Amino acid sequence: MVDHEVDTPAGTAVVDADAVDRRGAVAVSSDGVLARVRAGAGELTGALRRVAEHVLSDPEAAARATIVELAERSGTSPATITRFCRAMGFEGYADLRLGIAAETGRARSAGWTVDIGREIQPSDPLARVLDQIMAADTRAMHDTAALLDLGEVERAAVAIAGASRVNIFGASGSALVGEEMQFSLHRIGVAAWAWSDVHEGLASAALLGVGDVALGISHTGQTRETIEMLAEAGSRGATTVALTGFPRSPLAELADIVLVTASQATTFRPDALSARHPQLVVLDLLYIAVAQRTHDRAHAAFRRTAQAVDGHKAEKGATS
Template identity: 30%
Template sequence: MTAKTNANANRTQLHTGEVAARVQAGRAQLVPSALKIANLIVEAPSWVLTSSVSEVADRAGTSESSVIRACQGLGFKGFHDLKLALASDLATQNHGGDELERAEGIGPNTPRTEIPRRVLRNSAAVLQDAIHMLDLDAYQGALDALSAARRVLVVGNGTSAAPARDCAYRLTTLGLLVHAPSDSFGQHLIARSLDNRDAVVAVSHTGATKETLVAVEAAHNGGAQVIAVTSHLRSPLSAHTHHVLVAGGPELGFRQEAMTSRLAHLAVLDALFVGIAVSRPKRSRDSLDVMADVTAEHSL
């Protein structure tokens, strides 16, 4: 490859879309050789799209089998499946998708009047990426589990505590019997009492928060259906989860990755709320009417 060709290959980076979202979600679990391939896909997507698996392996300094394993590790069936998704993402990015391009980073020298635009554009891109990442089979399984559950335990700690509390409140308004202790001992205690008639919703950006894992493992061992809302395809949490719903976002300067991911997690939890509501409309309407009455009693 000539220097000119190489420069052209790297001119357009992948900012949003299914492939970028999968790389972001799977990056932390990739081995070094697979990480080289993932970086190449994002940094030179047009070149990867027109290259063979052997050419990609050669440029990444790895083997053809490593390229295929890297694609599978990112959630694709193989190299061909990756290229199909890459073609779609590039078409969107090059024809009208630029408004969702991730904004530049934010630092001490960023003009204050520029910060809202960069933050909001990045937030929009995070939500757009969530559309590509969400496993619809896992989503349907989560709806079935929650709709049939006798009791639901909602767990979230650290930066995931607020989305978990919001989820618990909203599921309660639909008539579900929901537990959401704020302390880890309470979470563990209730988790130990769950069985195959119950369900757990665990919200965790990293999928590696010890307090959340302890409760989830206990509930899973008791037979409860476990639903995870997380930012990573593979994590310690996924080992004890029946339905994994992945959505998240990157860091943006002073705005940490967990903060941007919280937006995507809230959107996924909202999709669960709406899905349950429409799957059993009468019960949901009756419960929401009760909530409206209670809200009116607490309004001036």
């Protein structure tokens, strides 16, 4: 494989051709074009990065522009635009334009473009804030569905369904998401534990082995504690799963199975916070997939756990 030269303001830079091919291999559909650009922008450099940023700043204008116009607006060249198209998995600029146009058209018809990308101002009424949050979350979940590899979800579900023990690792907001997954799995009889403290998590990871599963959750994929705990679990033979927004992050690189999410940041919700709902959607899908594969056991466990807490529900018509 030959590396590609890319023009930059400082001259010529070399881009790893394998990385371009890996990105392109998954970007063969018009669905989720902008999600793939957002996910891959951080890995691009120089002129390719500028093209990605320009496309994301105004997708509708990019869809209308000729290749020469897009090159001029992004301060690059038509050759760079062509390389960018290939990095996104398209044979040429015409295919990329059609993909962006189709996606922005769907977004416009659904009302998503009204608030996406608009900064929330301190003086905005709550109705306007609610509209933007709904638009951002809806877009993020649709982008996640476009990015998600269902084959990887299947592999993770099979591993968890057959596991003797499941450890879930995460810090801060990711720890809260992990606790939700742990609770769901416990309700259907899966022996699962959620760890946010690195010392406790490492001790538990050291006791895992072949046939066990470790799930690490980190939007950036760069949280050191989560990486350490997942790495320890993997070194003991456990199957490792990463849930992250960056498929080439350190966390994803060490995992056997990678589940990718997208996010739509708003003024008061940066990426790490806005990623929570897409993370929960993916984990809910994974939980249901596990329940499907352990149907009889899961159904019996869920019935028993529901009966155990039923006595603590308030009777209908009771007053406090």
